[in-house]
Amino acid sequence: MSPSRDGRSRDPRRPASSGRSGRGSAAKDGRQERPRASGGGEPQRRRTRRSPAGSGPARPGAAARPRGDGGPSGPAPPPRRRFRLVNPQRRIKLSLVMMVVIMLVFAGRLIQIQGIEAERYAAAAEQQRRTTIDIPTTRGAITDINGNPFAMSVESRLVFVDPTEIRADQRGELIGELSERFGLDTDAVAAKVDATPSRYQVIEQNVPPQEWKDLAAHGFQGLGAMVDYKRIYPDETGAADLIGFTNAEGQGAEGLEAVLDTTLAGEAGRQQVDLAASGTQIPMAGGLAKDPVPGKDARLTLDQDVQWHAEQAIAERSEELEADGGSVIVMRPDGEIVAMADYPTYSPQDIDSSTAEERSNGAVAEAFEPGSTNKVITAAGALEEGLTTPDTVYTVPYSIQRYDRTFKDDHFHETERMTLNGIIAKSSNVGTIQVGEQLGKDRLYTYLGKFGIGQPTGLDLPGENAGILTDPDDWWGTQLPSISFGQGLSVNAVQMASVYATVANDGVRVEPHVLAGTVDEDGEFTPAPDAKKERVISKETADELKLMLEAVTGEDGTAEKARIPGYRVAGKTGTANRVDPETGSYKGGGHTSSFVGFAPADDPQLIVQVVLHNPKKEYYAGKAAAPVFTDVMTFALKSLKIDSTGTDAPNIRLMENE
Structure with missing residues (x-):
């Protein structure tokens, strides 16, 4: 027998306990069993390793090495952790408290939004959803000294569709009618009819009121029109180089139409409109904010016959x-x-067919x-x-x-x-x-x-x-x-x-x-x-x-x-x-x-x-x-x-x- 480090002898025929627990080695209450001596004697006392100075507490984390009953010394087993089960009642109570706090925060915010500051938030939401647009006004006429028009504006319609309102059973008929009536490409019309998530797609401008009336009689759902104005020149080449013409936005582009634009244009009205989710204006919504002011007529010194x-x-x-x-x-x-x-x-009715030289006065x-x-x-x-x-x-x-x-x-x-x-x-x-x-x-x-x-x-x-x-x-x-x-x-x-x-x-x-x-x-x-x-x-x-x-x-x-x-x-x-x-x-x-x-x-x-x-x-x-x-x-x-x-x-x- 070889002596152990403490002077005791250890039986070489029995291996020392490794200190590692096998299956079932842990007690049912979660505590580890103490290592036993190889000879079946009483369990060894757990000793605390002292500091090198021989005094003071043991080194943190260091555990006493178990010793066998006179057997050879072996490696110290790793310390074992003890786990405690949290009380489930406390966990439930803590969760409930947290939920109550969160609910109180949400409730307070709702009370603030819907109660205390309801009007302010409603106004802000309305402002984000609603805007205003210009309502076209009548451009003043350009006449001769006797009131005979060289240029004048006539009421027309801007025809549009709301794709979200178009009925599936009317889609094909609507596309065919719009394409044929206005001479438009069928695919282009179909693309506007099927546009999503848009609620406002312009189909045609400068549509005569009677033609819109005939179209509206078909009863197509999702088809609408807005009042617009079209510039016409009754005597096609009557002083065209002097009178000039307007651009696509209805503003004076050349000639007197440009020189007198401020007088002729008038002031557009203002109308409130709603914005769809896509940001598209929905002209059917909202109300009139300002009446349009018609432009003034310009009476010239010209005599139309001369x-x-x-x-x-x-x-x-x-x-x-x-x-x-x-x-x-x-x-x-x-x-x-x-x-x-x-x-x-x-001819101011056909600007695209003219040259700059022809339009020059x-x-x-x-x-x-x-x-x-x-x-x-x-x-x-x-x-x-x-x-x-x-x-x-x-x-x-x-x-x-x-x-x-x-x-x-x-x-x-x-x-x-x-x-x-x-x-x-x-x-x-x-x-x-x-x-x-x-x-x-x-x-x-x-x-x-x-x-x-x-x-x-x-x-x-x-x-x-x-x-x-x-x-x-x-x-x-x-x-x-x-x-x-x-x-x-x-x-x-x-x-x-x-x-x-x-x-x-x-x-x-x-x-x-x-x-x-x-x-x-x-x-x-x-x-x-x-x-x-x-x-x-x-x-x-x-x-x-x-x-x-x-x-x-x-x-x-x-x-x-x-x-x-x-x-x-x-x-x-x-x-x-x-x-x-x-x-x-x-x-x-x-x-x-x-x-x-x-x-x-x-x-x-x-x-x-x-x-x-x-x-x-x-x-x-x-x-x-x-x-x-x-x-x-x-x-x-x-x-x-x-x-x-x-x-x-x-x-x-x-x-x-x-």
């Missing part, structure tokens, strides 16, 4: 002479525009050299400054040299002694240059500006081209003579019409205008503000110019074709070279043919300006443009019931020996 005739006349002549385009302005002496026709034009957008129509300004300045008189005689050769350029008259003639009357009547470039040199560049520039050249017309129309008039300090040697007879500067048709309206108005220039006033929903008319006025020349000078211009349509003038039986007519031809944009020179650029005049000459009531851009078959103004003037002026005088004065034209001295 406008229509002017458009026909310029279109026919442009096509006949193969011109690139043309325009006609009919104006009163006080600046009121009676007609503004342009070619080419377009050439009457203000197309700048051109005025040619001989500008000579009246040179004569007016010289007369007003007292430098000449209608009967002053000038020696006028066929051509003259100025610096490096030779200026000529349109037709060859021997050197003649012409009066100022004759220079204007026969449209002599050489004679006008002499008058212009009397006036000088600074004073000529001043009178050009007073007559409105080189500055906006005041119409504020989109795309307006104010033309070109350079500062006299920048004029070179030949510019004074060329500008004197209408080359080297550019104008638009309205500007030149305004020049002759100023002469016709006894020398007072009134800014051109096209708006007569507005009409509200009660039919009350409010006149437009008075146009700007400025005296440019005296009445005496204006009267002298009227006689000179009347001589132009006489037997010895350049525009005999501008005569109108029974009326005295005054006017001026203008034939000018066009600059070729590719070369920057006159060569190959073609010509601009124009005529502007007024009638009756001794009591002017109407001014008519005709411009043809690059006519191919005939470009001399007396033959190309003057016939259009006669046509339009004759119609306008009769349509507006303007009588002849019944007076005879006086004899006007054109040559020295007359």
Whole structure:
């Protein structure tokens, strides 16, 4: 026997207890059995391992190693844990307490939401679910001076479906009806009918009320309509370039529709609508929040009959002479525009089929050299400054040299002694240059500006081209003579019409205008503000110019074709070279043919300006443009019931020996 560590002997024939418990080794009450000695004696006493110092408590976690009865020592068994079962009654009570606390928290929150702050939370929920949308209003009409519409809004319907309300047994019939009635793709309609979770799918806009009524009679569930308005233009090409059109949102896009948009648009109403879960507006829900305010009608100074005739006349002549385009302005002496026709034009009912050039209002957008129509300004300045008189005689050769350029008259003639009357009547470039040199560049520039050249017309129309008039300090040697007879500067048709309206108005220039006033929903008319006025020349000078211009349509003038039986007519031809944009020179650029005049000459009531851009078959103004003037002026005088004065034209001295 080998001695143990405590000095006792251990029987080598019995293995020491391993200290590990096998099956059934644990007591039924959960306590471990104490290890027994190999000899079956009393259980060994559990000893506590002492610290190395021999005193103090045992090391934490250390258990006494069991020893056999005199057997060899073995490894110490691991300590065994003792488990205590929690009292189930306590667990249940704790759970109940926790549940009660949670229920009290929820109950308190519900009391707060549904009781104490119920109104606030209800309002917040309503605000999240409900919103407001604009209710379309009636856009004001654009009419002529007599109330005849150029543009107007008519009531229509916006047809939509609510997919959640559509009955399954009506689906196929509904898709077929909508596709056939509105000419829509069947698959596209089906996609809208089946859209989820949407409750609002637009099928068609601008549906006539009667057509919606016929559709609604089918009784389709989930099909609805909202009141809308459609913009229409009764006279399809009636002043289209001036009137313009609206875009898909009903806002003015071009022309007067854009310029007068604030006046025409009115104020949209407001309606409350509910929001579906998807965020889609449901127009059937909610109520009216604000009544829509209709837009005001814009009453123009135009006369629809004269406008229509002017458009026909310029279109026919442009096509006949193969011109690139043309325009006609009919104006009163006080600046009121009676007609503004342009070619080419377009139909505002079919914008997509038109080009930008066709939609451009050439009457203000197309700048051109005025040619001989500008000579009246040179004569007016010289007369007003007292430098000449209608009967002053000038020696006028066929051509003259100025610096490096030779200026000529349109037709060859021997050197003649012409009066100022004759220079204007026969449209002599050489004679006008002499008058212009009397006036000088600074004073000529001043009178050009007073007559409105080189500055906006005041119409504020989109795309307006104010033309070109350079500062006299920048004029070179030949510019004074060329500008004197209408080359080297550019104008638009309205500007030149305004020049002759100023002469016709006894020398007072009134800014051109096209708006007569507005009409509200009660039919009350409010006149437009008075146009700007400025005296440019005296009445005496204006009267002298009227006689000179009347001589132009006489037997010895350049525009005999501008005569109108029974009326005295005054006017001026203008034939000018066009600059070729590719070369920057006159060569190959073609010509601009124009005529502007007024009638009756001794009591002017109407001014008519005709411009043809690059006519191919005939470009001399007396033959190309003057016939259009006669046509339009004759119609306008009769349509507006303007009588002849019944007076005879006086004899006007054109040559020295007359």
